[in-house]
Amino acid sequence: MSAPLPTRAQSKADYIGVKGHASNYIEGAVAVVEGVLLIGVAVPLWAKAAGGFPKESQSTVVQIVGQQFNWNARYPGKDGRFGKQDMRFVTAENIFGIDPNDSAGQRRRSR
16 A cells, blocks of 8 residues: 655645736837837848849749649740740640740740
8 A cells, every 4th residue: 555755835826917017018128129120120131132133134034824733934945035925825735825826936845
């Protein structure tokens, strides 16, 4: 037969809680400091890093069509130009509306 071991006096819960407002003021001060740091430091640094778009000669121009659960991209040819396209030619197989009569738009596809 075993007997329970003697334990320390049981502590009781404090049902009154904090009576002062210091924690509220500290929390408010921390939020203000974070806001100042965000607006005063992070936003200017981000604006400097993402200052603008690169020149078209330094970038790759693509055409993208987004569909549900799918992205389709069309890249220009070696000359940097796209073939003709028109909305009349858009079908399930020709989602970019590439003109079938334009030889510049009919490039070989690699798989």
